[in-house]
Amino acid sequence: MPDRVASRLALLKALGDNTRYAIYLELARSPRPLTTAEVADSLDLHANTVRPHLERMRDVGLLQVESESRGGVGRPHHRYSLAPDAPSLGLEPSAMPLLAAMLAGVAAVSGATPEEATEIGRSRGRMAAQQAGFGADESQAVAAATCLAALADDLATFGFDPAVAADESGTTIAFTHCPFATLAEAHPHLVCSLHRGMVEGFVEEAGGMAVTRFRSLVDRLPCRVELAAG
Numbered sequence: 001m002p003d004r005v006a007s008r009l010a011l012l013k014a015l016g017d018n019t020r021y022a023i024y025l026e027l028a029r030s031p032r033p034l035t036t037a038e039v040a041d042s043l044d045l046h047a048n049t050v051r052p053h054l055e056r057m058r059d060v061g062l063l064q065v066e067s068e069s070r071g072g073v074g075r076p077h078h079r080y081s082l083a084p085d086a087p088s089l090g091l092e093p094s095a096m097p098l099l100a101a102m103l104a105g106v107a108a109v110s111g112a113t114p115e116e117a118t119e120i121g122r123s124r125g126r127m128a129a130q131q132a133g134f135g136a137d138e139s140q141a142v143a144a145a146t147c148l149a150a151l152a153d154d155l156a157t158f159g160f161d162p163a164v165a166a167d168e169s170g171t172t173i174a175f176t177h178c179p180f181a182t183l184a185e186a187h188p189h190l191v192c193s194l195h196r197g198m199v200e201g202f203v204e205e206a207g208g209m210a211v212t213r214f215r216s217l218v219d220r221l222p223c224r225v226e227l228a229a230g
Contacts, residue, residue: 010060011087019045020053024062024082031159032177033066033079054080062086097182104187114193121197122204128154129205143208144229151202170212170228184217192216199225
């Protein structure tokens, strides 16, 4: 018990600093892990000011860090997020992950098919595209560019941290972070199909592009969507 009390006191002391508390709130609200630079930009602070605060919170167990190689010379990016057992401070809807897991279990037991999940996701994707406000009189080139940017924004809102790459064969959006990872690992055919439908519905409604291939956990390959102007 004394160890637990001491640990709790260390957490509270770490959050007693106003800057650290602001950083912690920013990470708690984010749907994906953030780099030092991203935290600094959002709070209008210098990265050198933010970095020691992040390290202090990691040392006491408030944060966890992921290393992301840049594929070249230099130090890897570090992305920070709340540790699994860190206090939520009432910011996260703690009941929602439990509810989502139970609903996914109900769907699986009830025999819901990937095709049905895709159609449900597609409905949500169409609605999101309508809310993005695409104009019917846009040229194909403008519509394709607008569709791509809006789709990436929609994916970022959910926390997929999309990375866009294009070449002569088409465009790929990689999902560098999956906010549905826990559910997707438990029910990949249903959850990944929902995500696929969301993307396909958005693109179909927006126009200008077409989904040529969707890769998910089911494919055992890096999760991504491949698109072409259409």
